Amino acid sequence: MSPQTGDRSGTQRRRGAELEASILEAAWEELAAVGYSRLTMEGVAARARTGKQVLYRRWRNRAELVIAAMRHNTGSIIDQIPDTGDLRGDVLAVLGRMARRHRDVAPDIIHGLMADAPDLDPVTLTIMSGVMTTVLKRAAERGEIASAELSPRVITLPANLLRHEMLLTRHPISDQVLTEIVDEVFLPLVHATAGSSTGETLPPTSPHRADIEPQIR
Amino acid sequence: MSPQTGDRSGTQRRRGAELEASILEAAWEELAAVGYSRLTMEGVAARARTGKQVLYRRWRNRAELVIAAMRHNTGSIIDQIPDTGDLRGDVLAVLGRMARRHRDVAPDIIHGLMADAPDLDPVTLTIMSGVMTTVLKRAAERGEIASAELSPRVITLPANLLRHEMLLTRHPISDQVLTEIVDEVFLPLVHATAGSSTGETLPPTSPHRADIEPQIR
Amino acid sequence: MSPQTGDRSGTQRRRGAELEASILEAAWEELAAVGYSRLTMEGVAARARTGKQVLYRRWRNRAELVIAAMRHNTGSIIDQIPDTGDLRGDVLAVLGRMARRHRDVAPDIIHGLMADAPDLDPVTLTIMSGVMTTVLKRAAERGEIASAELSPRVITLPANLLRHEMLLTRHPISDQVLTEIVDEVFLPLVHATAGSSTGETLPPTSPHRADIEPQIR
Amino acid sequence: MSPQTGDRSGTQRRRGAELEASILEAAWEELAAVGYSRLTMEGVAARARTGKQVLYRRWRNRAELVIAAMRHNTGSIIDQIPDTGDLRGDVLAVLGRMARRHRDVAPDIIHGLMADAPDLDPVTLTIMSGVMTTVLKRAAERGEIASAELSPRVITLPANLLRHEMLLTRHPISDQVLTEIVDEVFLPLVHATAGSSTGETLPPTSPHRADIEPQIR
DNA sequence: CTCTAAACGAGACGGTACGTCCAGTCTTCGG
DNA sequence: CCGAAGACTGGACGTACCGTCTCGTTTAGAG
Numbered sequence: 001m002s003p004q005t006g007d008r009s010g011t012q013r014r015r016g017a018e019l020e021a022s023i024l025e026a027a028w029e030e031l032a033a034v035g036y037s038r039l040t041m042e043g044v045a046a047r048a049r050t051g052k053q054v055l056y057r058r059w060r061n062r063a064e065l066v067i068a069a070m071r072h073n074t075g076s077i078i079d080q081i082p083d084t085g086d087l088r089g090d091v092l093a094v095l096g097r098m099a100r101r102h103r104d105v106a107p108d109i110i111h112g113l114m115a116d117a118p119d120l121d122p123v124t125l126t127i128m129s130g131v132m133t134t135v136l137k138r139a140a141e142r143g144e145i146a147s148a149e150l151s152p153r154v155i156t157l158p159a160n161l162l163r164h165e166m167l168l169t170r171h172p173i174s175d176q177v178l179t180e181i182v183d184e185v186f187l188p189l190v191h192a193t194a195g196s197s198t199g200e201t202l203p204p205t206s207p208h209r210a211d212i213e214p215q216i217r
Numbered sequence: 218m219s220p221q222t223g224d225r226s227g228t229q230r231r232r233g234a235e236l237e238a239s240i241l242e243a244a245w246e247e248l249a250a251v252g253y254s255r256l257t258m259e260g261v262a263a264r265a266r267t268g269k270q271v272l273y274r275r276w277r278n279r280a281e282l283v284i285a286a287m288r289h290n291t292g293s294i295i296d297q298i299p300d301t302g303d304l305r306g307d308v309l310a311v312l313g314r315m316a317r318r319h320r321d322v323a324p325d326i327i328h329g330l331m332a333d334a335p336d337l338d339p340v341t342l343t344i345m346s347g348v349m350t351t352v353l354k355r356a357a358e359r360g361e362i363a364s365a366e367l368s369p370r371v372i373t374l375p376a377n378l379l380r381h382e383m384l385l386t387r388h389p390i391s392d393q394v395l396t397e398i399v400d401e402v403f404l405p406l407v408h409a410t411a412g413s414s415t416g417e418t419l420p421p422t423s424p425h426r427a428d429i430e431p432q433i434r
Numbered sequence: 435m436s437p438q439t440g441d442r443s444g445t446q447r448r449r450g451a452e453l454e455a456s457i458l459e460a461a462w463e464e465l466a467a468v469g470y471s472r473l474t475m476e477g478v479a480a481r482a483r484t485g486k487q488v489l490y491r492r493w494r495n496r497a498e499l500v501i502a503a504m505r506h507n508t509g510s511i512i513d514q515i516p517d518t519g520d521l522r523g524d525v526l527a528v529l530g531r532m533a534r535r536h537r538d539v540a541p542d543i544i545h546g547l548m549a550d551a552p553d554l555d556p557v558t559l560t561i562m563s564g565v566m567t568t569v570l571k572r573a574a575e576r577g578e579i580a581s582a583e584l585s586p587r588v589i590t591l592p593a594n595l596l597r598h599e600m601l602l603t604r605h606p607i608s609d610q611v612l613t614e615i616v617d618e619v620f621l622p623l624v625h626a627t628a629g630s631s632t633g634e635t636l637p638p639t640s641p642h643r644a645d646i647e648p649q650i651r
Numbered sequence: 652m653s654p655q656t657g658d659r660s661g662t663q664r665r666r667g668a669e670l671e672a673s674i675l676e677a678a679w680e681e682l683a684a685v686g687y688s689r690l691t692m693e694g695v696a697a698r699a700r701t702g703k704q705v706l707y708r709r710w711r712n713r714a715e716l717v718i719a720a721m722r723h724n725t726g727s728i729i730d731q732i733p734d735t736g737d738l739r740g741d742v743l744a745v746l747g748r749m750a751r752r753h754r755d756v757a758p759d760i761i762h763g764l765m766a767d768a769p770d771l772d773p774v775t776l777t778i779m780s781g782v783m784t785t786v787l788k789r790a791a792e793r794g795e796i797a798s799a800e801l802s803p804r805v806i807t808l809p810a811n812l813l814r815h816e817m818l819l820t821r822h823p824i825s826d827q828v829l830t831e832i833v834d835e836v837f838l839p840l841v842h843a844t845a846g847s848s849t850g851e852t853l854p855p856t857s858p859h860r861a862d863i864e865p866q867i868r
Numbered sequence: 869c870t871c872t873a874a875a876c877g878a879g880a881c882g883g884t885a886c887g888t889c890c891a892g893t894c895t896t897c898g899g
Numbered sequence: 900c901c902g903a904a905g906a907c908t909g910g911a912c913g914t915a916c917c918g919t920c921t922c923g924t925t926t927a928g929a930g
């Protein structure tokens with residue numbers, strides 16, 4: 001009977017955080033059900049069994065709501081930085097994580113968001129930069145590469161190339177794409193720039209391939 | 218009263234190609250005036266002084282209309298392939314042309330189009346690939362690089378990196394971005410992969426810089 | 435199959451007058467179903483199986499729509515001027531018609547209309563004035579009253595009193611109210627003002643009563 | 652500064668009668684500011700610097716609140732019954748008071764109230780009846796009329812006609828309307844019905860005119 | 869050179885969603 | 900316990916476009 005019991009039949013009126021969570025989950029379901037382009041405020045409100053005003057009180061538009069829903073329903077991109085023992089494995093792991101995330105957050109959504117509200121995505125971008133820096137530093141410590149002091153443009157290269165791929169194609173990213181980015185572009189470049197000291201640059205890359213596949217998926 | 222009297226307010230009624238051109242120009246103006254997201258079929262029809270049906274008879278939706286308008290109001294991306302005398306200049310010229318185009322076709326439009334209608338953009342992508350192949354072949358003939366037989370992923374690398382940049386930022390692309398892509402990523406990679414034959418790989422790149430700047434803008 | 439057959443299963447799209455009639459009938463039904471205060475544009479649109487825009491294209495607001503619906507679904511107040519043979523019968527007939535109309539157009543509606551949109555009702559008012567003038571003229575010709583040249587305030591008196599009654603009470607108007615207005619107010623006043631010539635003014639009124647009752651309803 | 656706590660921003664929290672008075676005054680101001688149709692509970696609550704619940708605890712709806720506000724902010728219609736010395740003056744005075752009141756309580760409000768909540772207005776109606784009865788009794792005592800025993804319909808006639816006028820027109824009631832009601836309708840009728848004993852019915856009315864004008868306004 | 873069929877211009881139509889406003893109810897906290 | 904404050908459910912508002920359909924009017928081009 002007491003108000004704090006909460007298990008009332010009539011389902012007490014929801015408020016604050018509880019209500020907000022319901023809405024964000026409803027938005028997430030709606031996103032999965034109809035996609036971003038056909039997601040409407042009315043649809044989300046209906047699914048969350050509330051009024052549109054409640055949505056507009058919290059988020060100014062569809063884009064903000066969807067971003068909040070994504071943040072709420074997905075763990076952070078980088079929970080922990082991968083450490084597979086060698087540079088190639090680490091980079092593949094990072095890209096693999098991005099690609100997997102891509103399965104949920106379809107390009108549909110990204111383009112829709114960018115179209116509706118600019119000034120939003122760079123978030124992911126800068127995060128990736130930090131992760132890559134760490135990965136490269138470790139590789140330098142292991143002696144795989146001479147120096148981790150690479151141009152920012154090189155550091156962000158793998159993530160940017162992958163993201164570009166994700167933005168321009170609808171289908172899911174194959175593992176082959178990831179290995180191509182790493183083996184044909186990133187590693188050669190890193191070794192050419194920072195790894196020239198040793199000289200035994202390319203050879204070590206090929207034998208690793210088999211071990212790392214499980215890491216990606 | 219009679220049609221040839223000519224005292225009518227508007228010109229004769231337009232048809233076929235003439236009408237189509239008017240519409241595409243109207244769409245282009247509308248795009249410039251309000252941007253893609255606020256462009257409506259009604260707005261274009263009104264500006265072109267015609268009915269909506271006329272639009273729908275030719276293009277199934279906003280996206281198709283806008284693409285047609287872009288094609289109609291912009292020269293082809295590649296009228297002729299640049300030939301500055303060295304690889305670096307050529308690539309910078311190609312990227313420069315993309316970037317300039319970016320000033321007209323704002324990311325606003327690209328994201329909008331991708332959101333509205335997928336399966337469209339690869340066009341630009343494949344074109345760029347052809348251009349780069351030619352540029353590289355010429356470089357190989359000049360002896361700048363050992364072989365033009367590079368991985369497709371490397372060939373498309375500069376264009377993809379630039380496009381990624383254009384997709385994720387609102388502001389216009391600075392020339393510095395172009396030179397970074399070429400000097401920090403593309404040329405080192407090409408020389409590391411295909412230019413190992415000669416050995417005098419990196420040195421030639423730096424002195425070229427000054428000459429080519431005017432080529433870009 | 436042919437378009438001009440018209441008897442298509444899909445029930446051709448309605449337009450112009452036909453559509454307008456459907457809407458006005460829907461509004462009339464809605465009015466009967468829920469009353470003026472709970473009548474909504476959405477409800478009418480739904481009942482008429484059309485969109486709200488179609489309503490707003492024709493009528494600026496609820497009040498205008500309802501008035502149009504009333505005009506469309508009710509015969510004109512005065513199709514023909516009653517002619518029962520004596521003044522009392524005529525006036526009772528006129529009031530009776532007003533009262534009957536009152537059963538359909540509830541005070542609910544009138545107050546709602548007045549509240550929503552002023553400057554509308556005088557219509558009925560002026561019409562009544564014309565009818566009463568004719569009725570009085572005939573009475574003068576018959577010799578019932580000395581002159582039909584009465585003050586406008588006297589001419590409109592019965593209708594105004596009745597309307598006042600209708601405006602301030604919810605229940606339907608009883609026949610007794612009508613006879614009171616006529617016998618206790620209007621006829622005495624008319625005879626006092628215009629009928630002093632003859633002198634045998636009041637007596638004739640009472641015997642008439644029985645005959646005219648059926649005239650009222 | 653303040654009674655107890657002192658440094659609080661507003662004054663002490665209001666309660667009971669004090670709070671109620673504030674609200675009713677706020678409602679009155681709101682009524683003047685935006686009119687009945689645009690008056691909202693939220694608006695009143697905001698103006699009174701309180702919550703909506705406080706309003707709903709006291710009045711079930713807008714209509715009740717507004718009626719309470721009117722009662723609170725206006726003196727009773729009839730503080731004292733006018734006594735000008737003759738019937739005509741008294742009746743004009745009564746009507747004049749009604750008309751003056753009409754300037755404050757616009758028809759806007761009356762129709763709105765009637766639309767929102769029926770069963771309310773008869774109040775004024777019955778009050779007027781009592782006043783008129785007294786006025787007529789005095790006239791009978793003075794010998795102006797033979798008997799005060801008139802039909803209720805005649806007694807309420809002037810007030811009803813005036814109210815009808817007020818209900819159907821937006822503009823303020825002119826003094827001419829009042830004199831017409833009295834001179835062309837009420838007095839002739841009263842003399843025809845109750846004043847026939849003397850015979851010198853109409854003559855006395857005209858000379859009075861001048862004296863009474865000031866009484867009206 | 870006329871007749872016909874198609875395209876044009878104009879805009880109405882059925883419909884979805886927008887973003888806002890308010891009604892009435894419920895909840896939380898402070899006094 | 901009540902006032903203050905404000906969030907909640909819910910419904911309607913009036914607007915903007917969508918994509919389709921219909922109307923009357925040109926205008927080619929076939930006979």
